[in-house]
Amino acid sequence: MALEEKEIKVVGMHCPSCVNAVQLSLTDVDGVEDAKADLDSGITKITLDSDKVSDADLAEAVEEAGFKVE
Numbered sequence: 001m002a003l004e005e006k007e008i009k010v011v012g013m014h015c016p017s018c019v020n021a022v023q024l025s026l027t028d029v030d031g032v033e034d035a036k037a038d039l040d041s042g043i044t045k046i047t048l049d050s051d052k053v054s055d056a057d058l059a060e061a062v063e064e065a066g067f068k069v070e
């Protein structure tokens with residue numbers, strides 16, 4: 001278990017429900033503890049277990065919610 005904080009930039013969010021969708025999809029990933037997305041900047045801070053979660057997992061979760069990682 002190696003908890004780590006990571007920042008990604010999500011593009012395409014334009015309202016609070018977009019933010020919610022991104023956060024929910026990310027926290028749904030096994031090993032993600034927390035996700036906080038900022039609507040204006042797209043900067044999304046994720047607390048995760050780096051033994052379990054790869055960058056590809058994060059990108060996939062964001063895409064499932066209908067957005068993209070820049």
Ligand SMILES: [Cu+2]
Binds near residue numbers: 015017019
């Ligand atoms: Cu929206």
